[in-house]
Amino acid sequence: MTVKSNRVGPIPLWVLPLALGIIVMFLPWLGVGYSTVRQVQLALLLSLLVSGLNLSLGFAGELALGQAAMYAGGAYTAGLLSRAGCTDIVLQILAGGSVALLIGVITGIPGLRLGRWSLAMTSFFLVLLVPDILAIFSDETGGRSGLRGIQPATLFGQPLSQENFYVVMTVVTIVWFVVMRNIVVSRHANALRVLKQSPVLSSSLGISVFRMKLLAYSLGAIPAGLAGAMFAGMDLYVSPETFSFALATTILAASVIGGSASVYGAVIGAFLMQYVTNASSGHQSYSLLITGAFLILGGVFLTGGLTGLARTLWRRFAARRSAEPVPTGPIYDDVPSVDGQLLSVEGISKAFGGNRALDGVTFTAAPGRVTALIGPNGSGKTTLLNMICGFYRADAGRITLGSSRLDGLSPHNVARAGVARTFQTPNIPADTTVLETVIAGRYAGHRATVAETILRLPRYNRVRRADITEALRVLDMVGLRYLEDAEATALPLGQRRLLEVARCVIDNPGVLLLDEVASGLDEDEVERLAELIRMVRKAGGTVVLVEHNFDLVLSLADGIVALAQGQVMADGTPEEIKTDTRVLSEYLGVEVDDGAESGGVALLERAFDEAPEGGAPTAVEGREGQ
Known part of the structure; x- marks a missing residue:
């Protein structure tokens, strides 16, 4: 079993990169030559660009190639401010970051609304449009000839030497990575990983997919703007050729090589790619080819990048050092009161093309009760759960939770209203x-x-x-x-x-929807699950259980709703459902005469007695789809 550790002995892991950053800050005073310092400066700028891509790609799962355009926005903003007489580097950096953020918001909204690949294409075309946009405003930007006349930067009115400007660059880079690290180890990054795993899962937990994507993309624009402002102050000249497709490719390659789902992978990938591009400067015509080769090789052979490889090795080492975890029995005495709400489904209908999945379904689930939904595969059980959660819109009918209407709400707003659910296949983010x-x-x-x-x-x-x-x-x-x-x-x-x-019960939801949650559990786990459901019921929770394990249903349910062909064929107590001839016919596929009710009950009980351990009756076992 892998174990997560954020320490090396008594030392937190973040101390090591911070110490390395302080050493890099003093390179000019350690006898390092100008050419090396220059390469370090360019690598620091590239690491800022890569860190922005890592936020959107590595943590939110959204491929965005617009960092080069935001880099240009920060550079031209700082350059124009300098020409206007504002030479303070702090103001230029703040302005550059703000403009890049604005570009990120403006360009991110349409791309994120359209979908995953639309964002990649939107940001890609944004990079291609940079030279044309600069040419349109050539009187201010210098057009394709570049922006000249940038004044040397000052800090609080004092001129900055090359060495002091280098210190400012390293300090800004360190501060940004502290900011990014605080984000990445927080609950926000946890939510981003949920989004990356599945937008459906994200919505079911009350997380707005669009807002979370826009947050990651917009935050990723800020370091690009910071880098652009410092680039303008470093070279005192800004050329549109700097912000090319080749730069966008280099940023992506550095992210993949270093590790896109990592804070410090951005630094590792940036320094490596800066060295590669500098070494190939004598063969400029092959530079894009070399960058592409690194991108492909990193994607094929280094899943997770160099930091991903290091993380895997560290986990193996930490797992060997640590003792095996010792199972402990569940503790059931501290169960707070649950504010369960009345769930009411009235006349819900839904058709997909010519297939009528639900037809006038009506039932209620009350607080302090377990309401089970049963029926053969294809009867509409999971479709009904998806309707309640807002993933499908009803053709007719209404759904309410307490006094609030749920139908018509977006999935994340349904979740925030108090609906929590599990899935047929466990949906859990990686890492x-x-x-x-x-x-x-x-x-x-x-x-x-x-x-x-x-x-x-x-x-x-x-x-x-x-x-x-x-x-x-x-x-x-x-x-x-x-x-x-x-x-x-x-x-x-x-x-x-x-x-x-x-994960569902942690926030005491108004209604808990369990979709075949006992599937795959052994006997002890089924009993633990049953005890947990009883606790939620006892605490006042509202539970809707979709389950093929009829023994579990009978032991837990206060009421059972049986579906067939999208309609409610029976609604009653477990004892009433066991004696319903239509349930026997539809659920088991066995015709039972109205006068042979007792024989039908015996057949039903025998079918479940002979079913595999923890499974469903033979008549429905192994068939998927609801």
């Missing part, structure tokens, strides 16, 4: 621990702003402490606390299903 996976369930309901996160303000610290406390509590409930530092995707199927339930 997250068990603890982080559960904490993701609290993201939408307990907010801390990005600014509070970066500055580690009191509210962020309070929310973070509450996240950990509540996550450990629900991990105790499902018996997985001893695995809190384990990689979640490495768990067996049964434990991943329990982990999904823990």
